[in-house]
Every structure is written in C-alpha cells, then in structure tokens.
Amino acid sequence: MIKLVAIDLDGTLLNEEKKITTETQTVLKRAKEQGVKVVLCSGRPLLGIAHYLDELGLRESGDFAITYNGGLVQKTDTGKILSEKILTKSDVVSLYALSQELGVPMNFIDLEKVYSPAPPAGKPSLYGNIMKALPFVSVSMAALPDDLKINKAIFCTDQQALDQAIEQIPEFITEKYTIMKSRPFLLEILNKEVDKGKGLQALGRHLGIRADEMMTLGDQENDLAMIRYAGLGVAMGNAIDDVKAAAQFITRTNTEDGVAYAVEKFVLNQ
Known part of the structure; x- marks a missing residue:
C-alpha cells in the first residue's frame, strides 16, 4: 500500500x-x-x-x-x-578553484541567499535566469567565514560548455561529492551523503x-x-x-x- x-x-x-x-x-x-x-x-x-x-x-x-x-x-x-547535509568552507573554496580551472561560473547557496564569486572572464553564471526565490550577493572567496554552512554549489552555464567541463572533472572530486545534473545547463554539487x-x-x-x-x-x-x-x-x-x-x-x-x-x-x- x-x-x-x-x-x-x-x-x-x-x-x-x-x-x-x-x-x-x-x-x-x-x-x-x-x-x-x-x-x-x-x-x-x-x-x-x-x-x-x-x-x-x-x-x-x-x-x-x-x-x-x-x-x-x-x-x-x-x-x-x-x-x-552541508558543504563546508573548505569544500566551497576547493570547488571554486575547480570551476576556475574548468572555465565555468560557480554559485553556492545557503538557506537565505545565493553567493556569487567572480566568474571566469566573459562567462557569467546563468543561474539568475532560473533562481528567483533567493537574493544574489557578490562575495570574495578570501572573506568567507570559517563557520560557513552551504547547502549546495552549482555550475550554471550553456549546455555545451557545461558538458565539456563535466568531462574534465577529476575522479577524486566525483568520489568526494554527489554531483548531478538537474537541468541540461545546471550541474549541482552536494555533500556526498x-x-x-x-x-x-x-x-x-x-x-x-x-x-x-x-x-x-x-x-x-x-x-x-x-x-x-x-x-x-x-x-x-x-x-x-x-x-x-x-x-x-x-x-x-x-x-x-x-x-x-x-x-x-x-x-x-x-
């Protein structure tokens, strides 16, 4: 039943x-x-x-x-x-460095807002086109508090660029986190659990x-x-x-x- x-x-x-x-x-x-x-x-x-x-x-x-x-x-x-289940400051810093290497923009989100660190040159995040419920705030990665509690990180860019980036994600990252597409142009990265x-x-x-x-x-x-x-x-x-x-x-x-x-x-x- x-x-x-x-x-x-x-x-x-x-x-x-x-x-x-x-x-x-x-x-x-x-x-x-x-x-x-x-x-x-x-x-x-x-x-x-x-x-x-x-x-x-x-x-x-x-x-x-x-x-x-x-x-x-x-x-x-x-x-x-x-x-x-959350991501820590250390997780977010590591994932941001990865996003810069892959040439894709990253945002990360807690219960109240969407954080927007600087994207790669000429590659702004598309997440604002679909996320309307939470405010976006610009953030310096160097100024993040140590007790940061993040619910997920996302890569949101055009599908072709995202798919190319996904192919280059190192195996140790895919083993450490839960990584999944929720839309063709949106990749979500979460706590492994x-x-x-x-x-x-x-x-x-x-x-x-x-x-x-x-x-x-x-x-x-x-x-x-x-x-x-x-x-x-x-x-x-x-x-x-x-x-x-x-x-x-x-x-x-x-x-x-x-x-x-x-x-x-x-x-x-x-």
Missing part, C-alpha cells in the same frame, strides 16, 4: 508553463485527503517551492518537503529542519514509512536515486532514458498530467 508519494517539480509536476494543472491539483488533494503523504522533492530551496505547496494545500502541520535534492528535509509549515533517495530515507524513518510503501515520480538525473529507492519508481513520459530504465512504470508526460495519471492508477485505486 502506498503511504507516501514524492514528486519532482520541473519536468514532472510542472508543465512547460511551470504550472500545476487543475486536474493534477485535484488528484493530489484527494490523495492527501485519503491520508497519503504528498511530498514535493526538489533541488530548489523551500522558498522556491512555497507557492506550489500553497496551491496543493501542503503547508499544514504534518506536511513535509525534501529540498536541495535531499540535502534538507523540512516541515513545510514552520521550516523546521529534520535532516541536513545527499541525494533524493537519502532524503526520502530520512523522512521515512521520521514517519515510520518504509521504502516499499513509497511511490516516486521524476524525469531527470537528480531523480534517479529516489526512483531506485522507492518500492514504486515512476518515470515521466518525457524522462531521460536512464530514469525510464530505472523505473517500474512509465507514465504520461508532464504536459499530459502524467503525475495525476500515475497517482490515480496506483494510489487512489489501491
């Missing part, structure tokens, strides 16, 4: 206009009314998904969200953190819900861990091939209410 449904946002819950359709809203609210935990699971911060939580009625006591790709598990009504599957595991322990009582829905590389973790992993019809290969079921696309279709099939009719 499915007791928890975890849903990615972009390319999954949201259509191409970045909206949740009326049909999908109705289905998810029905699932919640039946006692199923509906959990948004995103690379965004809590502030970045607040309006979607409001639309779905997921800001009440007992509602949770997984943010920063599993780096944070939070109560949505208060923002209280149940689980948190972070992915959406581990975030779900932490939430499941808190709620007393097992992996085989969970359904997950996603479309991109950063959704793979939760697709593999859950008893029922569902790939969107528009998902990348790796996600489809890992899933137990492929639903309709995000422009065809694929989330609503899967929730009706496996949750409302269970």
Whole structure:
C-alpha cells in the first residue's frame, strides 16, 4: 500500500508553463485527503517551492518537503529542519578553484541567499535566469567565514560548455561529492551523503514509512536515486532514458498530467 508519494517539480509536476494543472491539483488533494503523504522533492530551496505547496494545500502541520535534492528535509509549515547535509568552507573554496580551472561560473547557496564569486572572464553564471526565490550577493572567496554552512554549489552555464567541463572533472572530486545534473545547463554539487533517495530515507524513518510503501515520480538525473529507492519508481513520459530504465512504470508526460495519471492508477485505486 502506498503511504507516501514524492514528486519532482520541473519536468514532472510542472508543465512547460511551470504550472500545476487543475486536474493534477485535484488528484493530489484527494490523495492527501485519503491520508497519503504528498511530498514535493526538489533541488530548489523551500522558498522556491512555497507557492506550489500553497496551491496543493501542503503547508499544514504534518506536511513535509525534501529540498536541495535531499540535502534538507523540512516541515513545510514552520521550516523546521529534520535532516541536513552541508558543504563546508573548505569544500566551497576547493570547488571554486575547480570551476576556475574548468572555465565555468560557480554559485553556492545557503538557506537565505545565493553567493556569487567572480566568474571566469566573459562567462557569467546563468543561474539568475532560473533562481528567483533567493537574493544574489557578490562575495570574495578570501572573506568567507570559517563557520560557513552551504547547502549546495552549482555550475550554471550553456549546455555545451557545461558538458565539456563535466568531462574534465577529476575522479577524486566525483568520489568526494554527489554531483548531478538537474537541468541540461545546471550541474549541482552536494555533500556526498545527499541525494533524493537519502532524503526520502530520512523522512521515512521520521514517519515510520518504509521504502516499499513509497511511490516516486521524476524525469531527470537528480531523480534517479529516489526512483531506485522507492518500492514504486515512476518515470515521466518525457524522462531521460536512464530514469525510464530505472523505473517500474512509465507514465504520461508532464504536459499530459502524467503525475495525476500515475497517482490515480496506483494510489487512489489501491
């Protein structure tokens, strides 16, 4: 029996206009009314998904969200953190040096703001085009406080340049951190203990819900861990091939209410 449904946002819950359709809203609210935990699971911060939580009625006591790709598990009504995995100042300094070597811009993010160190000449970050929830602040790497707690670092640039940079990332870096694409032009670098599957595991322990009582829905590389973790992993019809290969079921696309279709099939009719 499915007791928890975890849903990615972009390319999954949201259509191409970045909206949740009326049909999908109705289905998810029905699932919640039946006692199923509906959990948004995103690379965004809590502030970045607040309006979607409001639309779905997921800001009440007992509602949770997984943010920063599993780096944070939070109560949505208060923002209280149940689980948190961070990067340190040393991590950020090392990753910034790498970004300069690779010739790509880097930003890093905490709970309140996006830090913007100097990018390589002529290669500004594109992250401001998609991150609207948090303010951007320019920062000198030499002036960072020692007790810095960062939730993730990102490389955001045009896809061709990013893909070329990814090929040059040293093996010791890929072994030290969790590194994943959440969009074709956005690479996220997180604490090694972070992915959406581990975030779900932490939430499941808190709620007393097992992996085989969970359904997950996603479309991109950063959704793979939760697709593999859950008893029922569902790939969107528009998902990348790796996600489809890992899933137990492929639903309709995000422009065809694929989330609503899967929730009706496996949750409302269970």
